[in-house]
Amino acid sequence: MIYNEYGKTGIKVSAIGMGGMRFENQEDPEACASLMKAAYDSGINYFDTAIGYGKSEELFGIAIKEMLKTRSKKPFYIATKTGGGTAEAVRKDLEVSLKRMNLDYIDFYHVWCIMSLDKYRERVKNGVIRELEKMKAEGLVKHICVSTHMAGADIKTLLSDYPFDGLLLGYSIMNFAYRTEGVQAAADAKMGVVAMNPLGGGLIPQNPEQFNFVKTRDDETVVEGALRFLLNDKRLTVSLVGLSNKKQLEEAISAADGFRPISKKDISSIREKLKKSFNELCTNCGYCDSCPEKIPVPRMMDAYNHYLLNKKNPDSMINRFKWHWGIDIENEYFTKCTQCGLCEKKCTQKLPIRERLKTIRKEVEIAREKKKAS
Ligand code: SF4
Ligand code: SF4
Structure with a gap:
């Protein structure tokens, strides 16, 4: 496993993190917990969930109970999120998350899913950030982070408003052009940068022929190629893989273990092929994002x-x-x-x-x- 420092926190996190919203069989809590435990045993130490991911936090809680026994020797870090729009709602969300996961504190607590700068400002006005700072002072939250699906330029503006410890954003071979400005702004501010959906929400493994161009080696799969493309980007701290089963875990681990730096020539070639392969597809460049009717x-x-x-x-x-x-x-x-x-x-x-x-x-x-x- 590769480990990167998360922003300025001094914490070393695994370059592959486990996303907790895609458990295959949520009706089998022990199997889900065992997947998380297997990820921990394989060297993954960054685990991401959210209060709104169905049963995910409860499933995490089962595994965490076990993992706490070895935490002092083998640290792990939990990231979760609050969509609360007021100070009271955020406090309530935190209490629920802590209880569900058997934790005394959250390592990386995210202001969840900022969809526009206006929505962000509304939360600030309603005391969300102030409340998070209080929670940090109380030791309930270690680091305040933000997650967003906005375009790069808006992310840059958002990050200039508050010194978040980290940024979580959807980032993959399919949409990197749309958000790269935000990633750069976060890296320049020395924040941790976590990429979610690095496999395009499952589209990349489901369409290996279409995405064959991400492979730079004969001995790698499309999934490994797509993950290694992100591992090669030094601005990213963690790439989250929404694990459903142990086979996916093995592939994610193998992408990190078999990683070798990708040459500039290969990166340019991927970008070129990306343009051709996405002939009919939107590359999420964002140039059209100025509809007079405000349609995104x-x-x-x-x-x-x-x-x-x-x-x-x-x-x-x-x-x-x-x-x-x-x-x-x-x-x-x-x-x-x-x-x-x-x-x-x-x-x-x-x-x-x-x-x-x-x-x-x-x-x-x-x-x-x-x-x-x-
Ligand atoms: S629709 Fe076209 S301009 Fe708009 S984001 Fe997609 S590729 Fe870019
Ligand atoms: S109104 Fe329709 S056609 Fe005009 S910019 Fe907006 S989305 Fe495009």
Whole structure:
């Protein structure tokens, strides 16, 4: 395992972390706990969950009970998140998380899922950061961090507002161009940088032919190639792999253990191939993100990528909206497009955005009807 220092904290964390939102069989708590324990035994020491990841914190709690027995000799670090919009809500979230996980403190506590600068400012105004500072002073939280799905330029603004210890963001071979400015800003400020969804929410392993270009060696799998692309980026501290089972754990460990620095030539070649392979796909560059109707076009097109790569299965797109972007099917984004065409003019991939938005709207309307009928 490779270990990196988390920002300025002096803590050495594993370059591969375990994400806790994809346990294969949550009905079998012992099996889930045993997966987490196996990750710990394999050298992973950074574990990420959230109060809103279903049973994840409780499942973590079962494994943590065991892991606490060896923590003084073999440290581990727990990251979780609060979506609380007020000081009271944040305090309540922390109490729940501590209890569920059998912990006295959280190592890396995140202001969860900042979707826009306005939403962030609202939380600040409501005393969220002040409350986190209090919790830190009380020893309940060791480090205050932030997680976001915003574009790079907005992340940079966010990070200039408060000296967070770390940044958690979705980052993979599929969307690095969109967020690299944020990663750079965090690295410049010497923050820990944790990449979530390094496998594109499962799309990379599910489409090995399409993503074959990430391999720089004959002896590696597409998953190893995609993870090593991130391991090669010195600005990143941890790449989180949402582990479902032990096979995935083995592959993630092997990506780190077999890592060798990737040459600049190979990186340029991956970037070139990325452009070609993503002919029809949105690369999440963000250039179209100025819709007069405030529709988040890059997010819409990202979800459409999932639709295309999953044989036009609407669930893959709807789930992406819901779980990654926090956009419910009832959101007005789906019906607000005036078809003005501004976004298409700016699109670096020359994608038929307006047609895609019509398809998205059609699929969302079907999903709404199904929801009503159920
Ligand atoms: S075509 Fe629709 S999504 Fe694109 S800029 Fe115009 S209103 Fe916004
Ligand atoms: S739709 Fe086009 S311009 Fe917009 S983020 Fe995707 S590739 Fe970039």
